Amino acid sequence: MGFRPSGSIINDWEVANVHVNDLLDLFCDSLELDPGRLTLDTEIQDVEEWTSVGWLSIMSALDEQFDLQLPAKEIRGFKKVQDLVNFVAARADVVM
Numbered sequence: 001m002g003f004r005p006s007g008s009i010i011n012d013w014e015v016a017n018v019h020v021n022d023l024l025d026l027f028c029d030s031l032e033l034d035p036g037r038l039t040l041d042t043e044i045q046d047v048e049e050w051t052s053v054g055w056l057s058i059m060s061a062l063d064e065q066f067d068l069q070l071p072a073k074e075i076r077g078f079k080k081v082q083d084l085v086n087f088v089a090a091r092a093d094v095v096m
Contacts, residue, residue: 030057
């Protein structure tokens with residue numbers, strides 16, 4: 001059973017003592033995008049740099065930063081950046 005995006009909006013959550021904006025910066029850095037280019041509402045398919053290699057870079061960064069493994073089968077359900085943030089938040093200590 002794979003990840004099911006909840007559609008919830010995360011604004012001020014901190015994930016493992018990291019603010020959501022820090023996660024967005026991590027994703028931008030992994031994809032070699034300008035900081036601030038991604039938002040929670042960004043559609044993953046609309047980001048040209050978000051290729052299979054981009055996913056590998058994000059997976060590596062999440063493993064390194066959070067000791068969090070992102071199984072390849074899970075990413076199929078992600079449509080927006082919000083879905084990826086929800087996945088990380090569900091598996092890391094979340095401080096509200």
